Amino acid sequence: MSAVPAVLVPGDERELEALALRVREHCLRLATAGGCFIGASLSCADLLVYLYSRVLRVSPARLGDPGRDYLLLSKGHDVPALYATLAELGFFPAERLRQHLKTSDSVYWHPNRALPGVEFHSGSLGHLLAVGIGIALDIRLRGGTNRVFVVLGDGELDEGSIWEALLVAAAQRLDNLVAVVDRNGLQANCATEELLPLEPLPAKLEAFGWSCRTVDGHSFPDLLEAFASLPAAPGRPTAVVARTVRGKGVPSLEGRADRWFANFSAAEVAALVAELRGGASAGLAGPGLVVR
Amino acid sequence: MSASPSYEQALLALAAERDELVVLTAENRAHIRGVPQALGPRFLDVGICEQTMVGAAAGLAVRGRTPVVHALATFLTLRAFEFIRTDVGIPGLPVKLVGFVPGLLSEANGPTHQALDDVAVMRAIPGMQVFCPADLEELVTALPAILASPAPAYVRYTAAPAAVTHVEPFAIGKAELLAREDGVAILTYGTLLGEADKARVRLAARGVPVRLVNLRSLEPVDEEAIVDAVRCSELVVTIEDHFHRGGLHTILAETCLAHGLAPRVVGIDLGASFFKPALLPDVLAHEGLTAARIADRILDALCKREAHA
Numbered sequence: 374m375s376a377v378p379a380v381l382v383p384g385d386e387r388e389l390e391a392l393a394l395r396v397r398e399h400c401l402r403l404a405t406a407g408g409c410f411i412g413a414s415l416s417c418a419d420l421l422v423y424l425y426s427r428v429l430r431v432s433p434a435r436l437g438d439p440g441r442d443y444l445l446l447s448k449g450h451d452v453p454a455l456y457a458t459l460a461e462l463g464f465f466p467a468e469r470l471r472q473h474l475k476t477s478d479s480v481y482w483h484p485n486r487a488l489p490g491v492e493f494h495s496g497s498l499g500h501l502l503a504v505g506i507g508i509a510l511d512i513r514l515r516g517g518t519n520r521v522f523v524v525l526g527d528g529e530l531d532e533g534s535i536w537e538a539l540l541v542a543a544a545q546r547l548d549n550l551v552a553v554v555d556r557n558g559l560q561a562n563c564a565t566e567e568l569l570p571l572e573p574l575p576a577k578l579e580a581f582g583w584s585c586r587t588v589d590g591h592s593f594p595d596l597l598e599a600f601a602s603l604p605a606a607p608g609r610p611t612a613v614v615a616r617t618v619r620g621k622g623v624p625s626l627e628g629r630a631d632r633w634f635a636n637f638s639a640a641e642v643a644a645l646v647a648e649l650r651g652g653a654s655a656g657l658a659g660p661g662l663v664v665r
Numbered sequence: 666m667s668a669s670p671s672y673e674q675a676l677l678a679l680a681a682e683r684d685e686l687v688v689l690t691a692e693n694r695a696h697i698r699g700v701p702q703a704l705g706p707r708f709l710d711v712g713i714c715e716q717t718m719v720g721a722a723a724g725l726a727v728r729g730r731t732p733v734v735h736a737l738a739t740f741l742t743l744r745a746f747e748f749i750r751t752d753v754g755i756p757g758l759p760v761k762l763v764g765f766v767p768g769l770l771s772e773a774n775g776p777t778h779q780a781l782d783d784v785a786v787m788r789a790i791p792g793m794q795v796f797c798p799a800d801l802e803e804l805v806t807a808l809p810a811i812l813a814s815p816a817p818a819y820v821r822y823t824a825a826p827a828a829v830t831h832v833e834p835f836a837i838g839k840a841e842l843l844a845r846e847d848g849v850a851i852l853t854y855g856t857l858l859g860e861a862d863k864a865r866v867r868l869a870a871r872g873v874p875v876r877l878v879n880l881r882s883l884e885p886v887d888e889e890a891i892v893d894a895v896r897c898s899e900l901v902v903t904i905e906d907h908f909h910r911g912g913l914h915t916i917l918a919e920t921c922l923a924h925g926l927a928p929r930v931v932g933i934d935l936g937a938s939f940f941k942p943a944l945l946p947d948v949l950a951h952e953g954l955t956a957a958r959i960a961d962r963i964l965d966a967l968c969k970r971e972a973h974a
Contacts, residue, residue, distance in 0.1 A: 439728070486756070493727065497751050503717040504752055507724020507732075514687075514706055534748075537714040541721070544712065 393422045397622045399457035407474040408636025412619040413451035416557040421458045423596040448526030449483040449495035464490035499532025509550040522551045528560025543582025548604035552612045557619040578612040590615025625655045675805040690735040715745040722760045723752035738764025738780035754790040767821040768906030776939035785911020787819040788884040794818040795884040799858035800825040807835040828859035840887035846874030850898035854880040863956030891920045895928045904933045
């Protein structure tokens with residue numbers, strides 16, 4: 374792993390931004406011919422790009438290395454961003470993304486270990502913080518210094534099993550465990566605060582025995598600060614609440630509850646990709662929400 | 666009869682040989698009291714969090730551990746069911762789930778604690794092995810093979826004294842044939858094996874020859890032993906402390922369908938009802954599961970058959 378720099382030099386930030394842009398474009402291109410969960414994919418793209426390129430001690434060459442860092446995508450349906458990040462970083466050929474939803478490969482709506490770099494399957498909410506605890510425990514048992522990062526959705530925090538696992542991780546003093554909450558404020562149909570309010574979320578996480586940092590999940594300098602020194606406090610697991618925007622990067626999709634799952638036409642995807650790259654609004658006319 | 670080591674002793678002996686074994690519990694320590702001290706950091710009590718325990722066990726297993734996980738059978742198999750099915754079952758990880766007080770062994774706890782559908786739900790998970798030892802001796806004898814298997818497994822825990830004199834070594838997927846006369850075939854497992862064997866003696870005294878099959882392993886099941894029993898008997902009886910649906914009676918039905926067999930069958934089980942909470946001997950009496958009642962029910966079935974003939 375390259376040491377995390379104390380500050381993000383401009384060239385470094387531009388490199389990350391360029392990678393994030395490519396990841397978002399892949400996500401948009403997966404949102405057709407059956408579609409995908411586009412909203413969350415775009416909200417967590419910067420998080421995954423930053424973690425995989427600047428924080429995680431993992432690479433295609435190290436996949437069998439027990440000393441690697443682990444990232445578990447717990448909410449799962451944001452997997453297009455993970456597929457795209459892994460493909461861009463060489464974990465598997467980007468051509469596999471063209472097999473999206475085809476029976477000839479295993480590139481479907483939730484993560485699975487058929488894709489190199491995916492450490493554990495998910496799709497059912499509220500599971501992988503517990504699985505992460507098991508991995509972190511084994512790392513500690515073996516005296517390892519590697520870490521486990523679990524990316525959680527904020528809607529996913531509705532699940533009681535998350536709060537159970539938060540308690541257990543704190544009780545076990547797992548300071549090699551990091552929970553990253555993609556706090557985009559929306560769940561499938563509505564705002565989290567309208568359905569099952571989570572705030573004050575950082576205070577809740579602290580009260581459960583975690584050290585909590587709150588950052589702008591789209592700011593690489595912020596993410597650098599959040600992950601530069603881990604754990605945030607010795608003997609405590611670390612939570613990073615990353616405030617994000619659903620649909621980030623494409624104004625036509627941003628912050629909209631009805632852009633959770635989308636199945637766009639090829640023409641719409643082309644317009645959205647142009648919008649992502651700074652062009653005019655895609656001007657989507659039809660209702661966005663595809664019921665899943 | 667030599668005394669068996671306790672489950673805990675057997676588990677610790679295996680853990681001493683095999684570094685990858687780790688032991689987890691959701692605060693059910695009654696039968697593993699010495700494990701925390703003996704295993705140190707290889708023991709984990711998560712508190713009353715069955716879901717997190719099973720998820721953590723899956724995480725330990727992907728790192729190469731074989732977690733042996735303990736909780737009361739109902740809460741383990743039902744509270745954490747989706748974690749078992751999703752995190753352990755889908756990837757087929759070698760997590761060993763040990764359910765305390767299964768079946769009738771919950772005694773006076775009441776229906777919340779009555780695991781009478783655990784065999785049904787666990788064997789519904791593809792690749793999950795299901796073991797139902799009749800007594801401590803059988804559990805301890807089976808433990809090395811269960812823990813050595815690369816498959817996920819569910820084990821009905823028992824500390825009962827030997828129900829019978831066991832005659833065959835344990836092997837996964839093999840039944841134990843305890844009596845081999847042709848007439849009535851009794852298929853059973855677990856806590857009711859002792860009553861079933863005593864019922865066999867009573868039936869023998871009435872001139873009814875009995876084949877007694879102790880299944881032990883319900884998934885994989887010894888299909889050959891079941892088919893042989895059906896082919897050699899005029900009446901097949903399943904005896905189990907489980908609901909009628911989803912347990913051995915269902916396994917028998919599936920096996921018969923697969924082999925084109927249509928035997929006359931009596932299922933002696935809990936039907937579709939929770940049992941009256943009480944101490945075990947009183948439960949057996951109340952639910953008609955004593956050796957005497959089992960023998961009577963089999964004789965009734967035979968008489969009815971004769972009356973129809």
